Amino acid sequence: MQRDKEEFKRWITEEIKRFVREDPDNRLNLLDGSYIFEEPLIGFVAGDDPIFYKLKEVIGEFHLTPKEAVTKIAENKGISVPSEKEIGVISYILPISKKTREENAKMKSMPGERWAHTRLFGEQFNKKLQRHLVAFLEEEGYFAIAPQQVGDLFETKRDDKVGYASTWSQRHVTFAADLGTFGLSDGLITKAGKAHRCGSVVVNQPLDSPQRREINETNLHWDCLYYQNEGCIECVMRCPVGAISEEFGHDKDLCFEHAVKKSAEFVKENYKIDIYGCGLCQTDVPCEEESPVKEEE
Numbered sequence: 001m002q003r004d005k006e007e008f009k010r011w012i013t014e015e016i017k018r019f020v021r022e023d024p025d026n027r028l029n030l031l032d033g034s035y036i037f038e039e040p041l042i043g044f045v046a047g048d049d050p051i052f053y054k055l056k057e058v059i060g061e062f063h064l065t066p067k068e069a070v071t072k073i074a075e076n077k078g079i080s081v082p083s084e085k086e087i088g089v090i091s092y093i094l095p096i097s098k099k100t101r102e103e104n105a106k107m108k109s110m111p112g113e114r115w116a117h118t119r120l121f122g123e124q125f126n127k128k129l130q131r132h133l134v135a136f137l138e139e140e141g142y143f144a145i146a147p148q149q150v151g152d153l154f155e156t157k158r159d160d161k162v163g164y165a166s167t168w169s170q171r172h173v174t175f176a177a178d179l180g181t182f183g184l185s186d187g188l189i190t191k192a193g194k195a196h197r198c199g200s201v202v203v204n205q206p207l208d209s210p211q212r213r214e215i216n217e218t219n220l221h222w223d224c225l226y227y228q229n230e231g232c233i234e235c236v237m238r239c240p241v242g243a244i245s246e247e248f249g250h251d252k253d254l255c256f257e258h259a260v261k262k263s264a265e266f267v268k269e270n271y272k273i274d275i276y277g278c279g280l281c282q283t284d285v286p287c288e289e290e291s292p293v294k295e296e297e
């Protein structure tokens with residue numbers, strides 16, 4: 001069943017919120033059973049938005065446009081490939097629960113137990129939500145894909161120009177949906193802050209893009225106090241390995257060594273689960289649970 005743009009947005013927004021509220025896997029089931037994620041933020045982008053070509057310049061030619069993402073899958077399924085105008089992107093933010101943030105805020109080097117469980121089981125839930133949305137849309141006759149869930153499409157790599165990157169950067173998609181902007185630490189700061197995980201789905205439903213600010217250095221980092229000349233370097237101070245600096249921003253290699261490699265040993269030994277994580281730069285900072293920058297009058 002086809003819907004008009006506004007009706008579609010209301011309908012899918014309701015379903016995402018319902019699933020996050022009701023699905024039993026959005027719970028720290030091996031800890032206290034509390035919510036992993038709080039109420040999501042949801043945004044939309046038009047499939048023919050020129051920003052997707054800009055992302056190829058910024059990230060690399062390997063970063064997919066929504067049309068490229070659907071083409072291969074449509075061809076494999078023998079479905080006619082929708083044009084760019086017929087495609088829309090649904091993007092969402094899953095804010096990490098207050099209790100988890102509070103615990104991580106007390107950590108000085110390694111992630112808290114709840115943060116580690118959120119990285120493992122929260123990401124499993126994030127994937128489940130993407131798969132659920134694809135199935136939910138398909139039941140209604142839409143053609144939908146979650147690019148990060150398609151093995152043939154999604155790949156993370158270490159690129160010569162931009163360092164660690166992927167073929168579908170969720171943060172850049174959420175930026176395109178005007179759900180947030182990039183902080184000094186690289187983290188995407190939204191109205192619900194920077195301590196979150198995010199995801200997206202591409203569908204053959206025309207959607208309008210939001211009115212974003214013009215892209216320039218300040219607007220790209222609009223929600224970050226450092227770029228608003230407010231003198232904040234809290235994330236720099238929080239990083240235990242000096243991976244964030246005023247001079248170079250985020251050093252992904254230093255971050256990788258700590259947040260992926262070193263933390264995995266700690267998490268296994270102390271929390272008995274196989275995962276890595278850190279996120280110290282996302283907690284105990286002014287942008288943790290909200291955008292610290294006031295709305296323009």
Ligand code: B12
Pocket residue numbers: 054055058059119126148156162164165166167168169170171172175182185186187188189194195196197198199215220249250252253255256259260276277278279280281282
């Ligand atoms: C590879 C990866 C990493 C790498 C590299 C991170 C990175 N900066 O790209 C490493 C291992 C270091 C890493 C670490 C972490 N990660 Co990680 N990671 C990813 C992954 C798989 C791909 C990211 C990607 O494709 N990046 C592309 C590159 C090019 O992005 P970039 O360098 O940051 O982009 C900069 C430039 O493009 C620049 N820019 C310059 N000009 C322009 C112009 C325009 C128009 C735009 C839009 C941008 C732009 O802006 C960006 C910021 O400076 C995503 C999942 C996904 N599929 O997206 C998760 C993801 C980014 N990670 C996430 C998280 C939570 C973490 C950790 C906290 C670990 C943890 N869970 O405990 C740390 C945080 C590090 C930090 N300071 O942000 C979240 C981010 C949430 C958030 N608030 O931003 C994601 C989105 C996972 C998810 N599904 O939610 N991660």
Ligand code: SF4
Pocket residue numbers: 183184185223224225226227232233234235236285286287292
């Ligand atoms: S802690 Fe301060 S400098 Fe760092 S991203 Fe948040 S607002 Fe920006």
Ligand code: SF4
Pocket residue numbers: 185238239240241242243244250254255256258259278279280281282
């Ligand atoms: S995730 Fe950890 S290691 Fe990486 S930049 Fe943030 S605080 Fe530093």
